[in-house]
Amino acid sequence: MYEIVERRQLVPDHHVLTIHAPHVANKVQPGQFVILRSDEEGERIPLSVADFDREAGTVTSVFLEAGAATMKLARLETGGTIPTYMGPLGKASEVEPCGTVVLMGGCYGIGALYPIARAHRAAGNRVISILEAHTQWLLYWTERHQAIADEVYVMTSDGTAGERGLSFDKLTALLDGGLAPGLVYAIGCTFLMSSAAKLAEERDLNLKVALNTVMVDGTGMCGGCRCSAGGEPKFACVDGPEFDGRAVDWEGLMARRRAYRPQELATMRRLDSSGKLASSKPAGKGPHHG
Amino acid sequence: MAEPPSGKKVIDLVRRPMPAQPADERSHNFTEVALGYTLELASEEARRCLDCKMPRCMDGCPVNVDIPGFIRELAKGDLRGAISTLREHNLLPAVCGRVCPQENQCEAVCNLVKRGASVAIGRLERFVADAAAMDNMIEPPQPSPSTGKRVAVVGSGPAGLTCACDLLRLGHQVTIYEALHEPGGVLIYGIPEFRLPKHIVRREIDQIRAMGAEIVCDFVVGQSATLSELRAQFDAVFVGTGAGLPWFMGIPGENLVGVMSANEYLTRVNLLKAYQTGAATPVPKPRVAAVVGAGNVAMDAARTALRLGAKQVHIVYRRSRDEVPARLEEVEHAEEEGIIFDFLTLPVAFGGENGRLTTITCQKQQLGEPDERGRRSPVPIEGSEYDMPCDLVVMAIGQSPNPLIKNTTPDLQTSRRGTISADDKTGRTNLPGVFAGGDVVTGQATVILAMGAGRKAAASIDDWLRTGEWAIVEAEG
Ligand SMILES: Cc1cc2nc3c(=O)[nH]c(=O)nc-3n(C[C@H](O)[C@H](O)[C@H](O)COP(=O)(O)OP(=O)(O)OC[C@H]3O[C@@H](n4cnc5c(N)ncnc54)[C@H](O)[C@@H]3O)c2cc1C
Ligand SMILES: Cc1cc2nc3c(=O)[nH]c(=O)nc-3n(C[C@H](O)[C@H](O)[C@H](O)COP(=O)(O)OP(=O)(O)OC[C@H]3O[C@@H](n4cnc5c(N)ncnc54)[C@H](O)[C@@H]3O)c2cc1C
Ligand code: SF4
Ligand code: SF4
Ligand code: FES
Numbered sequence A: 001m002y003e004i005v006e007r008r009q010l011v012p013d014h015h016v017l018t019i020h021a022p023h024v025a026n027k028v029q030p031g032q033f034v035i036l037r038s039d040e041e042g043e044r045i046p047l048s049v050a051d052f053d054r055e056a057g058t059v060t061s062v063f064l065e066a067g068a069a070t071m072k073l074a075r076l077e078t079g080g081t082i083p084t085y086m087g088p089l090g091k092a093s094e095v096e097p098c099g100t101v102v103l104m105g106g107c108y109g110i111g112a113l114y115p116i117a118r119a120h121r122a123a124g125n126r127v128i129s130i131l132e133a134h135t136q137w138l139l140y141w142t143e144r145h146q147a148i149a150d151e152v153y154v155m156t157s158d159g160t161a162g163e164r165g166l167s168f169d170k171l172t173a174l175l176d177g178g179l180a181p182g183l184v185y186a187i188g189c190t191f192l193m194s195s196a197a198k199l200a201e202e203r204d205l206n207l208k209v210a211l212n213t214v215m216v217d218g219t220g221m222c223g224g225c226r227c228s229a230g231g232e233p234k235f236a237c238v239d240g241p242e243f244d245g246r247a248v249d250w251e252g253l254m255a256r257r258r259a260y261r262p263q264e265l266a267t268m269r270r271l272d273s274s275g276k277l278a279s280s281k282p283a284g285k286g287p288h289h290g
Numbered sequence B: 001m002a003e004p005p006s007g008k009k010v011i012d013l014v015r016r017p018m019p020a021q022p023a024d025e026r027s028h029n030f031t032e033v034a035l036g037y038t039l040e041l042a043s044e045e046a047r048r049c050l051d052c053k054m055p056r057c058m059d060g061c062p063v064n065v066d067i068p069g070f071i072r073e074l075a076k077g078d079l080r081g082a083i084s085t086l087r088e089h090n091l092l093p094a095v096c097g098r099v100c101p102q103e104n105q106c107e108a109v110c111n112l113v114k115r116g117a118s119v120a121i122g123r124l125e126r127f128v129a130d131a132a133a134m135d136n137m138i139e140p141p142q143p144s145p146s147t148g149k150r151v152a153v154v155g156s157g158p159a160g161l162t163c164a165c166d167l168l169r170l171g172h173q174v175t176i177y178e179a180l181h182e183p184g185g186v187l188i189y190g191i192p193e194f195r196l197p198k199h200i201v202r203r204e205i206d207q208i209r210a211m212g213a214e215i216v217c218d219f220v221v222g223q224s225a226t227l228s229e230l231r232a233q234f235d236a237v238f239v240g241t242g243a244g245l246p247w248f249m250g251i252p253g254e255n256l257v258g259v260m261s262a263n264e265y266l267t268r269v270n271l272l273k274a275y276q277t278g279a280a281t282p283v284p285k286p287r288v289a290a291v292v293g294a295g296n297v298a299m300d301a302a303r304t305a306l307r308l309g310a311k312q313v314h315i316v317y318r319r320s321r322d323e324v325p326a327r328l329e330e331v332e333h334a335e336e337e338g339i340i341f342d343f344l345t346l347p348v349a350f351g352g353e354n355g356r357l358t359t360i361t362c363q364k365q366q367l368g369e370p371d372e373r374g375r376r377s378p379v380p381i382e383g384s385e386y387d388m389p390c391d392l393v394v395m396a397i398g399q400s401p402n403p404l405i406k407n408t409t410p411d412l413q414t415s416r417r418g419t420i421s422a423d424d425k426t427g428r429t430n431l432p433g434v435f436a437g438g439d440v441v442t443g444q445a446t447v448i449l450a451m452g453a454g455r456k457a458a459a460s461i462d463d464w465l466r467t468g469e470w471a472i473v474e475a476e477g
Helices: A068-074 A109-122 A142-148 A167-176 A190-203 A250-257 A261-273 B039-048 B056-060 B067-075 B079-089 B093-099 B121-134 B158-169 B198-210 B227-233 B262-269 B296-307 B328-337 B404-408 B447-467
Strands: A002-011 A014-020 A033-037 A045-048 A051-053 A058-064 A084-089 A100-106 A126-133 A151-156 A183-187 A207-210 A226-229 A232-235 A242-244 B150-154 B173-177 B214-216 B236-239 B259-261 B288-292 B312-316 B340-342 B345-353 B356-370 B376-380 B386-389 B392-395 B434-436
Touching: A002 A058, A002 A068, A014 A068, A045 A058, A045 A068, A045 A109, A051 A109, A058 A068, A058 A109, A100 A109, A100 A167, A100 A190, A109 A126, A109 A142, A109 A183, A126 A142, A126 A167, A142 A151, A151 A167, A167 A190, A183 A190, A190 A207, A190 A250, A226 A242, A226 A250, B039 B067, B039 B121, B056 B067, B067 B079, B067 B121, B079 B093, B079 B121, B093 B121, B093 B198, B093 B447, B150 B158, B150 B227, B158 B173, B158 B198, B158 B236, B158 B447, B198 B214, B227 B236, B236 B447, B259 B262, B262 B296, B262 B392, B288 B296, B288 B386, B296 B312, B296 B328, B296 B392, B312 B345, B356 B392, B434 B447
Parallel strands: A100 A126, A100 A183, A126 A151, A183 A207, B150 B173, B150 B236, B173 B214, B236 B434, B259 B392, B288 B312, B288 B392, B312 B340
Antiparallel strands: A002 A014, A014 A058, A033 A045, A033 A084, A051 A058, A207 A242, A226 A232, B345 B356, B356 B376, B356 B386
């Protein structure tokens, strides 16, 4: 059993989860992830590491309520416990001196990006972070990014904060303005990453993405996380999650992510009707102005 | 003492059948298929054993269970004696009695096999183990006084569990590190409930805990700590991480949704309990399933698909019936349950719509000339390709060790196949204090071989802890 040091809603549907797990905290590096279960019947789900404190033995993730498993997670309270917390998994992000690094993140990626940005800064790179959200009240951790990055751009689809548009648009504009990054890093929904990949292709950018395939064990045992990168079969949990964005077969990846959509919906309906998703949902802090 | 088989003992050539759930019932449930002998059947079967002076059966058992010994005690009605004799050599008799390929091991060389009906050693072993457990007769082996030495065991499959148990018995302290959230290895995540009920595995693991082993789950060696870091904290390390990485064929369409490894399929069903209504973990519920391969893993996947409601389940195998590697009993059970065997058939592509599998394209094969090992290899018949509609393909064509430890321990010697190189007799690797055994060394083999390897390694670890000598004993001959 692992103690939930904090589970708090950051903005609607996004939560921060900090777990006391020294075995993970001791070793974790930016770019790695964990697999957890919210309860004994729960599904095993992978979450990226958004922060860690080796001394306190804690590890933090930011998660989005996407389906049944993450909804259950969102209903756990600070001070409670979860039965499974395994990791750190995957390879650490390769952080090398490479001049300017542009990091683009959306959704849970804003959190997942944070330790990677911090590591690049520590490696002496110039860090430009582009944070994207649909609207102003879905933005979080802007200050945290501002504290470590050289430049932070905020993009919202409706223009309510920062500039109107997607992180993709900002990157395009920066490139048009003559920026020549040594590395671009994209993490978030598959759409964000695959569109970054298109741009990388066109502009010949060195792009890293962190894939979020379906996973079961996270040790190379199930092959459920397999994807194709550079025409080679890869297991995202042991060969990744970080891959060269231009080499990934995006179409295949998206189809595989949707594999269980009909059953997931059925589970949600069942949990919903049995009341498991209804109770004790905290109101959260409400719209976040950041 | 039982009567020695003096001269003329009437030889009973009727092997007592195993009571089983009827095929049409069991193919819809996950309850155990083979129900186990009754006391009466077990006693009758035990009396068939000739208690041979030269019990060849024992040579066929990889851990040399004292087969005539435990059967003699059972025939006398001494259950306590029988279980303790069994457990001297085999820590998990309830498991082995169920899953050992007896027909290739102990029963293959029983002196009665020439007469057409070997003693049902596995079934008796299972009977003794189950009956003893029911009567709470199984006591954990008593540990020796503590030696103060500490050993890390990596992986909690049969190899790791056996090694841990023997080390505890010898008075060493043991910590078992397991990557998944529940210990047991393939016994928990792979072999289905209807063949090996999980409460049996849990019972055995509880005993090892009761003996004082600490079991740490969610701990991935190579990630949560490297092998060298463990080695620095412990006096010795045993690696029994199995051969879990599934192989795929590398043919077109393999990444379609609907094509998955047997490990993924079985793990969803077993470890994550997807067979229970209401489980959170989704599992595909196909109409027509095709399982590629014909080993135990393939039989398990096929029979699982049937139980989850598939209308039709095919085993697609490129060789013929004679080459099927699965246990005989599993093949027979699968046939009885209505699994369709497509022999001499090789998948060459998968087809789909909107990223989802809809068909499997197969090519017929014929058997060619025998190779050096006498196995006749399949040769494609050109132009024999055909399509079969299906909505689930489970790949069960083999697996090798995962790369987590190898990649993070560069000086550990491994083979090209990714297995750890370790001495056969002692489990010693090229790194002093590091031992390995089970599937991670041999590639996928059997439960009993993994247990044998765990046992040999434990003896060798004990030796090293006492003497500090690391000469690898050269294999004889
Ligand atoms: C290495 C790795 C790291 C991850 N890190 C994080 C993280 O830090 N925070 C986080 O919130 N999630 C992360 N994910 C994704 C997360 O694991 C899934 O959101 C989660 O498993 C969903 O489980 P569920 O049962 O709640 O939803 P499901 O019912 O399984 O999913 C609901 C629906 O949402 C879709 N969906 C879910 N997540 C995403 C996504 N990220 N992008 C696009 N579509 C999605 C699914 O395809 C599905 O259709 C990561 C995944 C991987 C493989
Ligand atoms: C579906 C299926 C059916 C089978 N049927 C039979 C049968 O009927 N009869 C038979 O004799 N054999 C059968 N086998 C084979 C048999 O199960 C294996 O040979 C045996 O389990 C090997 O034991 P092991 O201890 O070496 O490894 P495993 O049982 O594979 O256990 C290894 C353990 O190590 C863990 N691990 C892996 N990497 C790490 C790491 N880096 N850190 C920590 N832990 C790690 C794994 O999670 C696992 O729990 C079957 C196998 C399968 C998959
Ligand atoms: S352990 Fe397996 S091989 Fe040995 S006697 Fe028992 S069933 Fe036979
Ligand atoms: S060889 Fe057969 S008959 Fe002889 S002791 Fe062994 S099991 Fe009994
Ligand atoms: S998650 Fe199972 S192999 Fe990657």
